[in-house]
Amino acid sequence: MKSSNSTEHLNNRLLPSVKNQLEFGSQFSALFRKSYLLQKRRKKTNLCQICVALAVVLIIFSFQLLINHYLNFNTKPTTDPQKFKYGFLTDSEVPYLDLSDGLKFNKYLKTVSEGYAYEAGRYKISDKVKEIQYSAMYFEEQKSKDDIDDLLFKSFTDKGEGSELNGAMIFKTIEFGNSTNLVKPNFEFSIYYNQTGYPYVPGESLRTTRKGATLFLPSFVNAFFRSSYTHMCKSEKGANASCNNMRIGLKKFPEPVQHFSFDLISVAQPFFYQFLFHFMLPVFVIGIIVEKENKLIAIQRMMGLNIKVYWLVNFIFCYTIYLLMVTVFYIIGYSLKFDFFWKNNFLTHFLLFILWGFNLVGMGFLISTWFKRIKTATIFGYVIILLLIFGSSMLYSNIIGDGGKDDSTYISLQLIPSCAFYHGLQLLSDFSGPSMPGMKLSDVSIQILSIGSVYLTLFIEAIVIFLLFAYFYNVLPNNFSARKNPLFCFRYSFWKNQLKKNKKTKFKDLEHIDYNFKDSLLNNEALSQSSSNNSQAEIDINSAINSDDVHNLLEPNNDLFKEMEVLPVDIRKEILRVQSKDDPIAIKSLTKIYQGKDGNLNTTALNKLWLGIKKGECFGLLGPNGAGKTTLISILSGLTESTDGSAQICGFDVKTELKKIQANMGICAQEDRLWDDLTGKETLEFYARMHGKKKLNLKLLVEKTLEDFGLLDAKNKKIKEYSGGMKRRISVACALIFNPRIIFLDEPTTGLDPKSKRQIWTIISNIKLYGGGRSIILTTHSMEEAEALSDRIGILSNGILKTIGSSEELKSRYGKYFKFSMSVKGGIDREENAVNFIKSSFPNCEIINQISGNYNFKIAKQDVILSKLFQEMHERKDKFGITDWGISQTSLEEVFLHITQGNQSQNDEF
């Protein structure tokens, strides 16, 4: 038990001095902080998500490096290339060449005797290889080997992008005679070829040029071989010379650093980026499903959370994580100097990623409406992203990439957001490819297949996705709100209500509505007044109810009149009471039938239940497992929809007007619904903040509550580190911290040790005493608890209210007998004598049970004069060997067992 000092604190806390407000700002702030804390605690997961961006970009980059390495491209300038082929050619090795034009080697002939001569003429080898006309190089003067290398090296542009030359020839006569004394000539050709593959060919695109260059090289070399050979062997002066001595060498051009010739980055980046920007989808889906499966959304909803604020905060967090990943992606992309980032205008790609983010988060929300379980959602999430990634890129390459398709094919493909996104990536990638200038803002247009059309498509699709999400959220079953008819949005009434809501239900208005209840139930000043009025009304109704015929209060032709005939008197009275009074909680003929699935029969969880919970009353709802207690609380808190009947809380229908009172409802569900990664203090702060408590007020309130529930020492421990009992206590504390007017406690003390149990009892008792008329529904399996806390008790069985009344009433109503117990020692004879003695004293008594000398009797109350019994037992117990004896009232447990065993009827009392 608590000290009087702390009880005083508690009492102060429980006085409803602050009105509960469910304003947009409070809810937003509470949810935002909670989500922020949870995200902060999920450092590892978040880091992994963000690192994926890093990994993907680095993977492409590494692949590019590998490719470069294996293709053996230069990384250093080659200023003095080595010959890699050198040797003598025989006639048979020199291919045939029909040189109708002939080759003009006259120039070299002038100087051959002097040693070296170089020539690379403007040859026209054949029509097929016209490029040579532009690309051969001619050296007029004698040059040293180094000079030639230098000259060729300089023929490359400053950027090293390529030389206009395709080749050069160095011609050397090693030995040569004069006209009178013919000496066998020896010739040496060194042919330089340009393998960088970037000859400038006007009018041709770069790719074609590259391909052309690859094809071109052998022709060029071949042409040089043959022309040189033909000339030397058939020239005037060398007519008799043997050509066996001619040597031909091949050399690469001296060249600057080689640039990538296979640009994997520009080819593969759309696919990799597509992968990266889909990767977060399952993460978003799982995040929502975790809250859904653990019924965390449900408990927040029950305590007044505006679901629109919930989705808004969720959106902000999902989108922020997405933006973080985009930022990392940009940093790496810019640092590694990817053309995609450097060449394209920043806005052109940034806009694409921004719009895609909306689609991605929207898809996450949409998919989350289809699942209830984390496992299925995870599997489906990954399957769907694989389909979207591979499907969109394949469709793109086969349909858009091929070109030539009509507009309708293109438009239908864009109906898949991933295809539109992929198309955008591909356009930006093409614009930033080698030799391309990058996309400028002036390139953005709305024409079909242009980047502008991609932006527009993604924008429209984001809106459609969010609308679809809203639709599925409303019509698919979930565990936190009642589902709507699939055609709800096509009904006039729906739009009419929406318009009304938009006009009226601003968050501030709720406060106004709450405090203008029919009978000012939540208004403390009016409470005492209303209470005295009610007392008078109660006397009136009670006298009517206590009259001989309770049916007098109903019309005989009323349906209820007929139904009531078979009901026990206490239930009939309760029905009449509910009908005639405005209880804060009024349940009228409430029925809930769960549809049987997989061949199972339907379950009637509640069957025409009538019940009223009075102001300031703690109502104990008892019943065996499956009696319908939780179902009742679920209906009252708006989690489940009833099949028939109605229920009002403070005059508002729970089916249609629950939002108006949720700010004043505190619920402790049967299972603990808590965030494992929040601390106890943060959990309480969340609920208090959601209900408008701020700053110092909030701090003090939380501290006090933690103290009241014995959790002060564990306030900074995470919930996952709490014991079962601690979790239960914090669950109850969450339901009470914001001083709700209506409180539902579903088995609040299950699993608690006796001390903690008593602590919670004290708190509930204090709410009753000082809570200013708060009404509590308490379900429990503990008779002791029900007796200790409940003003009235109702026993439910198979969805039917079997009996109702105070614990004393129930015991006296169903307990017309005393239970007499005795223990006898000394053998069978003595036991027989003792039993005969009791039977002679109470001729109508019955033995309930007997076990090895211990006997229990049932004795009608009117047969017992307690003083006489005590005196007789005192005098004669020793004579009959009675070592111990006692007499007791019927317990509530016995009443409960009796009623729920199904043998209860109006006159069947024990």
Ligand SMILES: Nc1ncnc2c1ncn2[C@@H]1O[C@H](COP(=O)(O)OP(=O)(O)OP(=O)(O)O)[C@@H](O)[C@H]1O
């Ligand atoms: N979602 C559901 N779908 C189908 N049947 C359900 C569902 N929830 C409850 N029921 C059924 O409704 C009946 C009442 O269940 P409920 O959970 O309300 O009982 P309870 O009195 O709270 O039981 P306990 O004391 O064990 O918590 C049971 O037969 C149960 O099987």
